[in-house]
Amino acid sequence: MGWFDRWASLPLDFALPRHCAGCGDILERQGFFCASCWQQLDHLPDTGCTLCTTPMDLPGMICAPCLSAPPEHDGVLAAVAYGDVSRDLALRLKYGRKLGLARVMAQLMASRAAAFPEALLVPVPLHRWRLWSRGFNQALVIARAIEAQTGQSVSPDMLRRQKRTAPLGHLTPNARRKEVAGAFALAAGARQQLSGRHVFLVDDVYTTGATTNACARLLKKAGAASVRVLCWSRALRDKS
Numbered sequence: 001m002g003w004f005d006r007w008a009s010l011p012l013d014f015a016l017p018r019h020c021a022g023c024g025d026i027l028e029r030q031g032f033f034c035a036s037c038w039q040q041l042d043h044l045p046d047t048g049c050t051l052c053t054t055p056m057d058l059p060g061m062i063c064a065p066c067l068s069a070p071p072e073h074d075g076v077l078a079a080v081a082y083g084d085v086s087r088d089l090a091l092r093l094k095y096g097r098k099l100g101l102a103r104v105m106a107q108l109m110a111s112r113a114a115a116f117p118e119a120l121l122v123p124v125p126l127h128r129w130r131l132w133s134r135g136f137n138q139a140l141v142i143a144r145a146i147e148a149q150t151g152q153s154v155s156p157d158m159l160r161r162q163k164r165t166a167p168l169g170h171l172t173p174n175a176r177r178k179e180v181a182g183a184f185a186l187a188a189g190a191r192q193q194l195s196g197r198h199v200f201l202v203d204d205v206y207t208t209g210a211t212t213n214a215c216a217r218l219l220k221k222a223g224a225a226s227v228r229v230l231c232w233s234r235a236l237r238d239k240s
């Protein structure tokens with residue numbers, strides 16, 4: 001049994017009283033968040049742009065960025081919008097090594113994943129140098145926590161990051177595409193596993209879409225029926 005399985009098999013309420021995953025206050029009721037942090041989380045509606053699920057006023061519409069450059073994936077399913085509380089959770093998981101927070105995220109992501117119960121969970125990979133310095137891939141930890149809740153299976157090594165990429169935040173959409181070009185590769189035998197399967201590409205935060213587009217392109221070329229991005233939070237103001 002690995003460390004993750006040991007951790008994941010602990011009973012849910014093994015350490016009462018529980019603390020809010022956002023601010024650390026003691027919780028008096030069941031749940032992961034206090035009322036204040038829960039309110040600060042921007043829960044996204046199920047409907048939105050037909051292609052990328054960006055919230056829109058009317059159902060069945062396509063947002064302007066998708067009209068000008070349709071994404072390679074089939075939609076983004078995010079639990080919450082990027083904000084103070086959701087960013088803090090993602091940072092504490094990644095840099096504070098609070099791996100238990102993955103279970104909190106997975107709990108809110110699992111309902112988004114329910115539409116495709118047979119989908120394969122594929123974590124966005126880290127480059128091996130970053131994996132070595134951090135010690136874990138947060139996307140894989142989150143994918144394992146979703147697997148524990150939904151029974152959907154994880155394919156941990158389906159994608160490999162074979163090139164280190166610079167931070168994409170400040171690049172133009174074109175420069176982002178160039179930066180991630182050739183950055184990812186598929187595992188040997190990927191075609192057999194992917195043929196006709198629905199895939200959830202799992203990540204903590206969805207920002208520019210360049211990384212997930214590069215991954216989605218590869219997965220679809222290898223025969224995936226659909227590739228949706230399943231993430232904890234997504235930035236809404238970035239229009240690339």
Ligand SMILES: [Zn+2]
Nearest residue numbers: 020023034037
């Ligand atoms: Zn709180």
Ligand SMILES: [Zn+2]
Nearest residue numbers: 049052063066
């Ligand atoms: Zn869109």
